[in-house]
Amino acid sequence: MTECIECGADVTLHDDLEVGEIVDCATCGAELEVLGTDPVELDTAPELEEDWGE
Amino acid sequence: MTECIECGADVTLHDDLEVGEIVDCATCGAELEVLGTDPVELDTAPELEEDWGE
Amino acid sequence: MTVVVKIGGARAVNPEGALADIAELDEDCVVVHGGSTAVDDTLDAMGTEPEYVETPSGVVGRFTDEETMDVFKMALPGLVNTDLVTGLQNAGVDAVGLSGVDGGLLTGKRKSAVRVVEDGKKKIRRGDHSGTIQDVNADLLDTLLASGYTPVASPPMLAEGTAVNTDADRAAAAVAGALGATLVVLTDVEGVYADPDDPSTRIESVETPAEYDALTDAAEGFMTRKVMAATEALESGAREVVVASANAERPIVTALDAGG
Amino acid sequence: MTVVVKIGGARAVNPEGALADIAELDEDCVVVHGGSTAVDDTLDAMGTEPEYVETPSGVVGRFTDEETMDVFKMALPGLVNTDLVTGLQNAGVDAVGLSGVDGGLLTGKRKSAVRVVEDGKKKIRRGDHSGTIQDVNADLLDTLLASGYTPVASPPMLAEGTAVNTDADRAAAAVAGALGATLVVLTDVEGVYADPDDPSTRIESVETPAEYDALTDAAEGFMTRKVMAATEALESGAREVVVASANAERPIVTALDAGG
Ligand SMILES: [Zn+2]
Ligand SMILES: [Zn+2]
Numbered sequence: 043m044t045e046c047i048e049c050g051a052d053v054t055l056h057d058d059l060e061v062g063e064i065v066d067c068a069t070c071g072a073e074l075e076v077l078g079t080d081p082v083e084l085d086t087a088p089e090l091e092e093d094w095g096e
Numbered sequence: 097m098t099e100c101i102e103c104g105a106d107v108t109l110h111d112d113l114e115v116g117e118i119v120d121c122a123t124c125g126a127e128l129e130v131l132g133t134d135p136v137e138l139d140t141a142p143e144l145e146e147d148w149g150e
Numbered sequence: 151m152t153v154v155v156k157i158g159g160a161r162a163v164n165p166e167g168a169l170a171d172i173a174e175l176d177e178d179c180v181v182v183h184g185g186s187t188a189v190d191d192t193l194d195a196m197g198t199e200p201e202y203v204e205t206p207s208g209v210v211g212r213f214t215d216e217e218t219m220d221v222f223k224m225a226l227p228g229l230v231n232t233d234l235v236t237g238l239q240n241a242g243v244d245a246v247g248l249s250g251v252d253g254g255l256l257t258g259k260r261k262s263a264v265r266v267v268e269d270g271k272k273k274i275r276r277g278d279h280s281g282t283i284q285d286v287n288a289d290l291l292d293t294l295l296a297s298g299y300t301p302v303a304s305p306p307m308l309a310e311g312t313a314v315n316t317d318a319d320r321a322a323a324a325v326a327g328a329l330g331a332t333l334v335v336l337t338d339v340e341g342v343y344a345d346p347d348d349p350s351t352r353i354e355s356v357e358t359p360a361e362y363d364a365l366t367d368a369a370e371g372f373m374t375r376k377v378m379a380a381t382e383a384l385e386s387g388a389r390e391v392v393v394a395s396a397n398a399e400r401p402i403v404t405a406l407d408a409g410g
Numbered sequence: 411m412t413v414v415v416k417i418g419g420a421r422a423v424n425p426e427g428a429l430a431d432i433a434e435l436d437e438d439c440v441v442v443h444g445g446s447t448a449v450d451d452t453l454d455a456m457g458t459e460p461e462y463v464e465t466p467s468g469v470v471g472r473f474t475d476e477e478t479m480d481v482f483k484m485a486l487p488g489l490v491n492t493d494l495v496t497g498l499q500n501a502g503v504d505a506v507g508l509s510g511v512d513g514g515l516l517t518g519k520r521k522s523a524v525r526v527v528e529d530g531k532k533k534i535r536r537g538d539h540s541g542t543i544q545d546v547n548a549d550l551l552d553t554l555l556a557s558g559y560t561p562v563a564s565p566p567m568l569a570e571g572t573a574v575n576t577d578a579d580r581a582a583a584a585v586a587g588a589l590g591a592t593l594v595v596l597t598d599v600e601g602v603y604a605d606p607d608d609p610s611t612r613i614e615s616v617e618t619p620a621e622y623d624a625l626t627d628a629a630e631g632f633m634t635r636k637v638m639a640a641t642e643a644l645e646s647g648a649r650e651v652v653v654a655s656a657n658a659e660r661p662i663v664t665a666l667d668a669g670g
Binding site for chain 3: 064
Binding site for chain 3: 484491495499505511568573
């Protein structure tokens with residue numbers, strides 16, 4: 043269990059968490075990016091404009 | 097033994113002749129390019145300007 | 151009038167019809183090319199797998215890490231561009247190759263992080279070398295055209311001081327917009343069909359917003375990108391956009407006749 | 411006055427001193443680069459051995475078959491040129507990359523067969539992609555210079571309709587000759603010494619036939635090619651040739667001061 047950095051609520055994490063993965067906070071809905079897994083470190087996931095092609 | 101295409105004299109060839117090799121006619125001094133080895137085919141080797149670098 | 155011709159960059163596609171056509175055009179011409187298959191072939195020759203990622207909305211695109219970016223430079227401004235310029239020179243066109251980095255031809259903002267979906271998981275991938283064109287150096291193209299040269303341009307573009315990948319169709323669109331030119335997009339497919347099962351419903355050109363709304367509705371699969379690029383070209387100032395088959399005998403003249 | 415700067419193309423060599431110097435030059439500048447090590451590195455990444463052959467008179471040179479020629483296009487106008495142009499753009503120089511194929515910048519005759527010595531045997535090797543520069547399209551360079559751009563040129567050259575390898579030092583010499591420019595050849599070695607064991611005997615510039623006779627006598631090993639290129643440059647119309655170290659803090663300004 044780790045705290046949501048937006049609302050402070052506990053965030054449930056699955057076992058095979060990967061760096062770069064985005065998890066949603068079930069309480070406030072914030073998108074959190076996994077910066078590290080051992081120990082788990084979360085930060086607000088950046089908004090990234092999606093483009094239709096490169 | 098093969099004939100020199102320049103002077104008609106016999107040209108002595110060594111065993112491990114290679115395509116592209118240049119052999120000299122011992123009689124007239126002509127440079128002969130080996131175009132094929134089985135059977136042996138000779139032609140006058142082209143003059144190629146040598147350059148000092150590429 | 152200036153014509154911007156977008157051609158594929160695949161070596162397998164024989165561009166000779168297009169090259170001969172360019173030689174006979176009366177109009178000033180700028181060629182823009184891609185070369186994604188050449189990038190994949192070169193990666194393959196080096197024993198590396200190309201990496202494609204899918205965005206949350208389902209768009210599949212190349213992930214261009216630093217090593218892939220080097221291969222991209224080798225394949226596009228290196229192999230494909232040099233071969234095209236050589237082919238044009240042999241066809242009598244005084245072509246000059248340019249990448250988007252040359253003279254800041256194609257500049258804009260870099261996107262180094264992308265949201266992707268892998269195995270159903272949302273992820274952020276960092277280290278991508280891609281960008282979105284915001285400015286075109288039309289002066290460089292005008293300078294060359296005025297002296298009788300035919301610019302042959304391709305990605306990469308220059309973003310925040312780095313050469314990065316950008317879509318070649320969009321690059322052609324940006325160039326056509328900046329020059330107020332007619333854009334001819336040559337493709338291996340025959341075009342966009344209002345009814346894909348009925349060849350007589352091919353949409354040959356778009357000149358009005360209503361027409362390209364119809365085109366957008368009709369475009370499917372990978373053609374979507376070409377249509378989006380066409381939209382961008384028109385919105386940024388291109389006179390007209392024609393999407394046409396590269397396989398016609400005189401593909402560009404045919405496209406211009408159809409579009410004009 | 412125009413300055414032609416020949417720089418190495420090796421990625422390992424940090425060209426930043428030279429790039430910053432170019433940004434501060436008051437003179438028009440054309441950059442010419444090679445990139446032989448980048449060709450070898452790319453061949454190596456593809457699992458291919460570079461092939462060097464020796465001519466009857468003992469000159470060692472690359473044998474450029476068709477596959478190697480493709481890699482050459484990837485490495486020089488692709489990777490090395492794009493990186494140099496990017497570096498110059500970041501240094502504030504509005505650089506535009508060109509290969510010798512662009513606009514027929516470097517044209518001449520092809521040499522596809524070479525006499526070589528292998529295992530003591532004289533042989534003829536066919537299929538080489540190399541050539542000798544006979545003409546330089548100075549108009550293309552003048553057009554770009556007049557519009558404020560800095561051309562960054564490299565082999566290949568265009569010979570009989572084919573892109574082929576040519577020596578970068580000689581390319582720089584031909585460009586300097588065509589422009590009546592001062593040629594600054596930057597090298598990794600410190601220069602040519604009248605007495606190689608005495609650093610004080612460095613020959614810093616050559617301006618007269620007598621001086622380059624002395625230089626020719628002094629040059630050894632691979633420096634011979636640089637001296638031959640310097641000779642060609644002067645004979646074809648270059649104002650002056652300076653061979654200088656790339657490792658100085660301000661290599662070009664230092665070279666011009668020494669030469670001027
Ligand atoms: Zn929360
Ligand atoms: Zn004989």
